[in-house]
Amino acid sequence: MKATDGHKPFKSGYVALVGAPNVGKSTLLNQLLKEKVSITGPRPQTTRNRIAGILNRSDCQIILLDTPGIHKARDAFNQILVDTALGTLGEVDVICMIVDATATHREIDEMIRERLSRIGIPVVLLLNKVDLVRRKGDLLPMLGELGEKWACHAIIPISALNGDGVDLVLDELMELLPEGPRYYxxxxxxxxxxxxxVGELVREKVFHLAHQEVPYAVAITVDRFSEDPERRRVEIEATIHVERDSQKAIIIGKQGQMLKEIGKQARHDIEALLGCHVFLGLYVRVQKNWRKDPRARADFGYRPQR
Ligand SMILES: Nc1nc2c(ncn2[C@@H]2O[C@H](COP(=O)(O)OP(=O)(O)OP(=O)(O)O)[C@@H](O)[C@H]2O)c(=O)[nH]1
Ligand SMILES: [Mg+2]
Structure with missing residues (x-):
């Protein structure tokens, strides 16, 4: 075991970020890492996979698992998302349960609380989006109510967006994590x-720019990713798959304006991620009702968890 300063042992382990949809799990992951690893958006069900972000410090390595929002799934596709989140719970050392100070998901939170109480893994409860609570006097009763309900190690009010309270979350995790090696x-x-x-960044732009059911009907495949050393750039071709012709028309937009904007914004973020110039070619393709088709779902990276 590597000791950092002769006294403090090196700590490491896995932490799940879980909660109802849209509560700020992915925003928190990015804030903890100070890097954008997981896409975020104003709608529920932005995150579809379990995504590990690795926090490396001289005294610890914390593997933070972002998960899809837990909700009442009405179809097989959403069930895969929920199972992906629930399947993460058994694999971790600590669970960060996130609740939204501005929206109540009572039924979902209660369902998760039930489940966590049976698993017996230490829980840290985070009350997120406190920057949006106008009357700060409302916070204390909120924290009190949560404290009565939840058997957790700590309840921490935070703003994942502006970083308030996030250091306290790290302190708490350091307390709870075991001594261990660097896994990565x-x-x-x-x-x-x-x-x-790269595919996720394209999907994020669709989530921000398209409306109603369109973002949910979208899957991305990255079909080519190659480096061009002569021009010192990366060339990427990706396909935006939709379920219907009408959605294809929306994604392309009038005179291709929508697709152009998706491409422009995605390229900007991809260049920041890769740290070099990027050529991004985007295509749109209809794969009829792919969310209902187990094979198409698997092709796009969404496989059943159990
Ligand atoms: N004002 C404010 N907005 C926040 C905060 N945290 C997250 N948000 C916003 O809430 C929305 C949802 O954030 P996400 O991080 O995508 O939420 P999520 O829990 O990962 O959502 P799913 O992946 O869909 O389950 C985004 O518009 C964020 O900018 C916060 O602390 N304050
Ligand atoms: Mg998310």
Whole structure:
């Protein structure tokens, strides 16, 4: 075991970030890492996979698992998302349960609380989005109510967006994590390949720019990812898969304006991620009702968890 200063042991372990949809799990992951590893958005069900972000410090390595929002799944596709989140719970040393100070998901939170009480893994409860609570006097009763309900190690009010309280979350995790080795090389930031992150950034732009059911009907494949050393750039071709012709028309937009904007914004973020110039070619393709088709779902990276 590597000691950092002769006294403090090196700590490491796995932490799950869980909660109802849209409560700020992915925003918190990015804030903890100070890097964008997981996409975020104003709608529920933005995150569809379990994404590890690796926090490397001289005294610890914390593997933070972002998960899809837990909800009442009405179809097989959403059940995969929920199972992905629930399946993460058994694999971790600590669970960070996130609740939204501005929206109540009582039934879902209660269902998760039930489940966590049976698993017996230490829970840290985070009351997120406190920056949006106008009357700060409302916070104390909220924290009191949560404290009565939850058998947890700590309840911490935070703003994942602006970083308030996030250091306290790290302090608490350091308390709870066991001594252990570095599981990943020190400069690894995530367990996801660049190809996946690139596809996610394209999907994020669709989530921000398209409305109603369109973002939910979208899956991305990255079909080409190659380096061009002569031009010192990376060339990427990706396909935006939708379920219907009408959605294809929306994604392309009038005179291709929508697709152009998706491409522009995605390229900007991909260049920041890769640290070099990027050529991004985007295509749109209809794969009829792919969310209902187990094979198509698997092709797009969404496989049943059990
Ligand atoms: N004002 C404010 N907004 C926040 C905060 N945390 C998250 N948000 C916003 O809430 C929305 C949802 O954030 P996400 O991080 O995508 O939420 P999530 O829990 O990962 O959502 P799913 O992946 O869909 O389950 C985004 O618009 C964020 O910018 C916060 O502390 N304060
Ligand atoms: Mg998310």
């Amino acid at each position: 090389p020190e400069d690894d930031l995530t367990d996801q390949p660049e190809r996946f992150l």
